[in-house]
Amino acid sequence: MNWLLVALGAAVGAPLRYLTDRAVQARHGSAFPWGTFVVNVAGSFALGLLTGVASGRAQLLLGTGLCGALTTYSTFSYETLRLYEGGAKGHAVLNAAGSLAAGLGAVWLGTAVAGLP
Secondary structure (H helix, E strand, O other): OHHHHHHHHHHHHHHHHHHHHHHHHHHHOOOOOHHHHHHHHHHHHHHHHHHHHOOHHHHHHHHHHHHHHHOOHHHHHHHHHHHHHOOOHHHHHHHHHHHHHHHHHHHHHHHHHOOOO
16 A cells, blocks of 8 residues: 555655646756756655654655655756766756755755754
């Protein structure tokens, strides 16, 4: 039954990722993948927060399912490679370093807000 909770969370997280990505990209209209950056940072914060306040089934539904489908390492990797191959090497490095720093900062902030040590 745990797999169903993960699937239900993912059924919300995946469309949320897609819609958020498209909305953010449409506003910025740049080659930099702001949409993916935003969903990954937001998902990292949410997972950090959930780690402190949810457990058991809620963690499966929201942490593994929702946050797992909301964030996307594969798209981040692909977009970074496309930037690099397209000659935007600076943007590729900025995306990689910025995503790592912002993601780690967001998950740390989420755990801090949740009151974890």
